[in-house]
Amino acid sequence: MNAMISTATPSTAYNFAYLDEQTKRMIRRAILKAIAIPGYQVPFASREMPMPYGWGTGGVQVTAAILGANDRLKVIDQGADDTTNAVSIRKFFEKTSGVATTTLTADATIIQTRHRIPEKELTETQVLVYQVPIPEPLRFLEPRETETRVMHALEDYGLMHVKLYEDIATHGHIATTYAYPVKVEGRYVMDPSPTPKFDNPKMDDCAALQLFGAGREKRIYAVPPHTSVVSLDFEDHPFEATKFDHACALCAATHTYLDEVITDDAGGRMFVCSDTDHCEERRAEGHRGDLLGEAPAAIAGSAA
Amino acid sequence: MTGQPLLTAESVTKFYGSRLGCRDIGFELYAGEVLAVVGESGSGKSTLLKLLSGQLEPSGGRVLYRMRDDVTRDILTLTEAERRFLFRTDWGFVHQHAELGLRMGVSAGANVGERLMAVGWRHYGRIRDEAETWLERVEIDATRIDDRPTAYSGGMRQRLQIARNLVTSPRLVFMDEPTGGLDVSVQARLLDLMRGLVADLGLAAIVVTHDLAVARLLSHRILVMKDGRAIETGLTDQVLDDPREPYTQLLVSSILQP
Ligand SMILES: Nc1ncnc2c1ncn2[C@@H]1O[C@H](COP(=O)(O)OP(=O)(O)O)[C@@H](O)[C@H]1O
Numbered sequence: 040m041n042a043m044i045s046t047a048t049p050s051t052a053y054n055f056a057y058l059d060e061q062t063k064r065m066i067r068r069a070i071l072k073a074i075a076i077p078g079y080q081v082p083f084a085s086r087e088m089p090m091p092y093g094w095g096t097g098g099v100q101v102t103a104a105i106l107g108a109n110d111r112l113k114v115i116d117q118g119a120d121d122t123t124n125a126v127s128i129r130k131f132f133e134k135t136s137g138v139a140t141t142t143l144t145a146d147a148t149i150i151q152t153r154h155r156i157p158e159k160e161l162t163e164t165q166v167l168v169y170q171v172p173i174p175e176p177l178r179f180l181e182p183r184e185t186e187t188r189v190m191h192a193l194e195d196y197g198l199m200h201v202k203l204y205e206d207i208a209t210h211g212h213i214a215t216t217y218a219y220p221v222k223v224e225g226r227y228v229m230d231p232s233p234t235p236k237f238d239n240p241k242m243d244d245c246a247a248l249q250l251f252g253a254g255r256e257k258r259i260y261a262v263p264p265h266t267s268v269v270s271l272d273f274e275d276h277p278f279e280a281t282k283f284d285h286a287c288a289l290c291a292a293t294h295t296y297l298d299e300v301i302t303d304d305a306g307g308r309m310f311v312c313s314d315t316d317h318c319e320e321r322r323a324e325g326h327r328g329d330l331l332g333e334a335p336a337a338i339a340g341s342a343a
Numbered sequence: 344m345t346g347q348p349l350l351t352a353e354s355v356t357k358f359y360g361s362r363l364g365c366r367d368i369g370f371e372l373y374a375g376e377v378l379a380v381v382g383e384s385g386s387g388k389s390t391l392l393k394l395l396s397g398q399l400e401p402s403g404g405r406v407l408y409r410m411r412d413d414v415t416r417d418i419l420t421l422t423e424a425e426r427r428f429l430f431r432t433d434w435g436f437v438h439q440h441a442e443l444g445l446r447m448g449v450s451a452g453a454n455v456g457e458r459l460m461a462v463g464w465r466h467y468g469r470i471r472d473e474a475e476t477w478l479e480r481v482e483i484d485a486t487r488i489d490d491r492p493t494a495y496s497g498g499m500r501q502r503l504q505i506a507r508n509l510v511t512s513p514r515l516v517f518m519d520e521p522t523g524g525l526d527v528s529v530q531a532r533l534l535d536l537m538r539g540l541v542a543d544l545g546l547a548a549i550v551v552t553h554d555l556a557v558a559r560l561l562s563h564r565i566l567v568m569k570d571g572r573a574i575e576t577g578l579t580d581q582v583l584d585d586p587r588e589p590y591t592q593l594l595v596s597s598i599l600q601p
């Protein structure tokens with residue numbers, strides 16, 4: 040896909056960014072509280088949005104509440120700007136707010152994401168908004184909401200290590216690769232769900248503000264800029280970010296998160312960057328992966 | 344044994360609305376001492392146990408506990424954080440139904456290791472070693488460490504529950520009908536094991552049971568309850584061999600008959 044910056048004319052049938060001003064103020068208050076208590080899940084009165092819950096209504100409401108007319112919005116899903124989910128959320132905001140949208144990480148002031156943190160280092164002028172399905176890291180072993188709330192309040196987090204213990208007992212190593220639990224600023228345990236653990240180190244001391252919205256579960260939480268985010272582990276089984284055996288087949292990157300993609304009916308496969316913008320930028324800079332010439336246009340995009 | 348009791352119950356009383364749970368129960372329990380609470384169903388034994396362990400608020404009276412720092416506290420004045428800390432360090436609670444005291448969805452090793460992790464252990468290998476030691480101590484083959492309790496028999500589950508409680512070396516363990524619902528031969532083995540552990544570890548315990556044989560085997564002292572009141576208390580052997588109250592005589596004779 041071509042990198043693009045586009046400007047749309049908002050439809051006048053909606054309030055700016057769809058939500059009414061009172062709702063936005065309510066969400067902003069929840070966001071401010073979340074920033075004041077890093078990693079703490081703040082309840083908020085989640086609204087019905089004109090899309091199903093699985094589509095990131097929590098993230099959409101957070102974005103709607105912080106969006107200003109001069110913002111440039113980027114929306115990604117699995118690292119890509121052109122998936123159905125990303126496209127429809129981007130269109131939603133183009134239509135309801137008229138703000139400029141972009142696929143370039145560096146150009147965006149707000150990035151809404153479902154799974155990934157962009158490979159390019161974020162800056163203090165940016166906000167990363169996560170769409171979160173399940174905000175409660177303790178839910179795996181303790182389904183009672185009343186109990187998990189007390190556990191957070193009392194910093195009673197032994198259960199998180201029970202989960203990791205069980206992983207090692209079963210698999211010989213910590214097999215959790217997504218939604219890998221972290222401790223924020225030495226206090227609250229948080230679920231960065233559903234990002235891959237590969238991205239956990241990027242959350243630590245990140246210059247950008249990170250906001251998390253869970254629509255169905257009615258929770259907002261935040262990691263303010265330059266906050267400590269530590270992945271939980273054991274002394275003898277330290278946290279390790281996922282490492283790939285391959286370089287990106289298109290841009291030869293060895294430091295990025297790779298997706299395995301099927302290239303043909305005959306079982307052909309290749310590993311390519313999940314962050315499509317980053318991959319295209321590297322190719323534009325002249326980096327060339329092994330299969331760049333052979334990759335179908337649907338995978339390589341027009342930057343091939 | 345120090346001069347101060349570990350736990351003191353003072354006129355402990357509980358009403359559920361207008362229904363009496365238990366009334367005016369008072370006793371002192373010293374470190375290393377085992378007290379059996381006996382009585383028929385509905386006499387208030389479980390109510391008393393919940394009051395003593397701070398899980399239920401009394402309608403009257405109070406419960407005092409001498410903490411590890413030797414300061415005696417009214418357990419009602421403990422913060423929730425202190426109460427929880429007590430429950431995963433210095434206290435144990437063994438439920439009649441092991442499923443209530445275990446996490447059925449994780450392995451035996453994780454069940455035993457949970458308290459260690461809760462108090463800050465962060466070395467997997469050491470947690471596992473400790474779990475193995477405790478499994479062996481309750482006569483569970485260490486090769487079963489990665490099995491879930493769902494794969495265990497009733498007797499094994501109960502022993503696992505005991506190991507899970509004892510791993511932090513508590514000074515006091517509450518047990519509610521720990522052998523209830525088990526086959527007679529399984530009961531005998533469990534009792535034997537508990538008697539050994541209590542003696543070896545110098546544990547204090549409050550054991551609720553309707554089975555006088557359990558009381559006889561495990562306890563130093565006994566408290567007989569009827570209709571929510573303690574009607575007789577004393578050294579276990581004395582009370583069981585020479586009961587004073589007609590009700591206790593009835594209880595004793597009913598089990599002594601073949
Ligand atoms: N949650 C409750 N609500 C109302 N009444 C209760 C409750 N729990 C126990 N009781 C009553 O208190 C009395 C003592 O019960 P319990 O302590 O369970 O006796 P035991 O354990 O000796 O069988 C009984 O009359 C019982 O019906």
Ligand SMILES: [Mg+2]
Nearest residue numbers: 385388389390
């Ligand atoms: Mg009972």
Ligand SMILES: [Zn+2]
Nearest residue numbers: 287290312318
């Ligand atoms: Zn690439």
